[in-house]
Amino acid sequence: MTKVALVGSPNVGKSSLFNQLTKLYVSVSNYPGTTVSITRGKITIKDKIFEIMDTPGMYSFLPVTDEEKVSRKIIFEESPDIIVHVIDAKNLERMLPLTLQLMETKLNVILNLNIIDEAEKIGMIINTDLLEKELHIPVIQTVSTKGIGVLTLKDKLYELTTHHHA
Numbered sequence: 001m002t003k004v005a006l007v008g009s010p011n012v013g014k015s016s017l018f019n020q021l022t023k024l025y026v027s028v029s030n031y032p033g034t035t036v037s038i039t040r041g042k043i044t045i046k047d048k049i050f051e052i053m054d055t056p057g058m059y060s061f062l063p064v065t066d067e068e069k070v071s072r073k074i075i076f077e078e079s080p081d082i083i084v085h086v087i088d089a090k091n092l093e094r095m096l097p098l099t100l101q102l103m104e105t106k107l108n109v110i111l112n113l114n115i116i117d118e119a120e121k122i123g124m125i126i127n128t129d130l131l132e133k134e135l136h137i138p139v140i141q142t143v144s145t146k147g148i149g150v151l152t153l154k155d156k157l158y159e160l161t162t163h164h165h166a
């Protein structure tokens with residue numbers, strides 16, 4: 001089973017994306033030793049099973065809140081096979097440093113530019129291909145509330161398990 005963690009700042013759409021990915025198959029439990037709840041769901045993509053974890057929002061690797069501590073623990077102690085860094089596309093520049101930090105952990109990282117609908121409304125056009133070339137990781141665009149891009153995300157998750165060692 002491939003473990004996938006959805007990670008990112010508060011309010012970027014991680015839980016909406018989680019709901020779109022998993023639909024009904026979820027379980028909610030408190031993270032051991034804390035009152036922070038973590039939602040996990042299992043999904044099948046083609047012939048492979050993935051466990052998706054929705055993590056609480058975190059701004060950086062220097063945890064302040066209990067929620068951030070849990071997210072940090074999930075990244076470093078549960079060693080997920082794939083990290084999906086979900087960001088608000090409108091704040092791409094401000095959020096990219098965490099992408100780089102996540103890449104430094106040597107885990108497989110997918111950069112998920114979410115809330116693309118609002119970014120387009122303010123005239124932003126993001127060159128996903130160029131970002132992929134510069135970062136050397138998969139980059140995708142989603143509107144998680146509408147389910148747009150979720151199939152692409154699933155394809156990328158699957159590809160990582162066949163091309164890498166996830």
Ligand SMILES: Nc1nc2c(ncn2[C@@H]2O[C@H](COP(=O)(O)OP(=O)(O)OP(=O)(O)O)[C@@H](O)[C@H]2O)c(=O)[nH]1
Pocket residue numbers: 008009010011012013014015016017055056057058114115116117118142143144145146
């Ligand atoms: N327009 C638009 N709104 C979105 C999109 N994705 C999420 N939202 C909205 O953004 C808000 C936050 O979404 P959540 O899914 O709760 O975000 P989260 O990252 O899980 O937030 P935390 O758990 O607090 O870290 C909600 O009001 C969503 O409806 C999107 O793609 N487009």
Ligand SMILES: [Mg+2]
Pocket residue numbers: 014015016054055056057
């Ligand atoms: Mg959430």
